Amino acid sequence: MPATRLDGKKIAAEIRSEVAADVESFVAAGNAPPQLAAILVGDDPASQVYVRNKERACEKAGIASRLDRLPASTTQAELLAKVAELNADPAASGILVQLPLPSPEAGGTGIDERAVLDAIDPIKDVDAFSPVNVGLLMQGRPRFLPCTPHGIVQLLSRTNISTSGKHVVVVGRSDIVGKPMAMMLAQKDSTCGPETANATVTLAHSRTQDLAEVCRSADILIAAVGRPEMIRGEMIREGAVVIDVGINRVDDRLVGDVAFAEAENVASAITPVPGGVGPLTIAMLLHNTLMAAKMQAAGN
16 A cells, blocks of 8 residues: 655645744734845855745745845855844844855855854854754754754654654754754654654664665654665665655656655655655744744843
8 A cells, every 4th residue: 555645735834824823923912023034145046946935935924034145256254244244133033044155166255154154143043053053952952943854843743653762764964954853853852742752763874884774674764865766665664654855856857865656655654755845844944933033022
């Protein structure tokens, strides 16, 4: 029997509707609308699409958006000055720098992305990339949760898939998804309730010895390695839940990190690509922007 398809697009719409209602109440209480301030350096087509999607999502949720477009020739000092300007601007509730920054091959000046992300005020760091926010997450007392891992936790919670006591294998060790995902699921408690905590987590990657066998041990398999269809059907245990974070363009198709047709015949539930995890990332960015505005309004 084919796996149940987990509809991230539907769940993201639910979350965005909840955020919109909360924004309306926040503004009705006399507060200025939350504002998401984005910085886009260069003219990468994919980045422009991502930023445009975020702007549209903000508008629908009643969140103001600001976009500062900078040329690819922008220097690190100039970009840090722009971040400092937004840090000091009380209207900017949340700040994000669209990644990746232009490489020297694409006309960029060789900006250190980490230095730029570290410069964002932690209370405006709605992507949760700041070392302060990462440290708080590690200690189990997060200010913000990283958007994609938080979206996955929401997906599991809202589809009644418990992680408590389960073996979760996360394939991919990025700072954006893999590492924070592992930390969140291994916590004693979770912002989404105990059903999405208390997992036994294995953080695997492309160099893990006998990766296929490690994957087959998973009750829940989360693929976030950035390699198209790397996870094959024979790497999945019968009845496992498969969460595919990858979005890869192969010829004229968008595919995930999982070979979907093979996995669908083995798993009990699976996220499609597109329409799975992707929409949840933007929904949680809106959630974090509202949280940031509330904290700043309260003087925190």
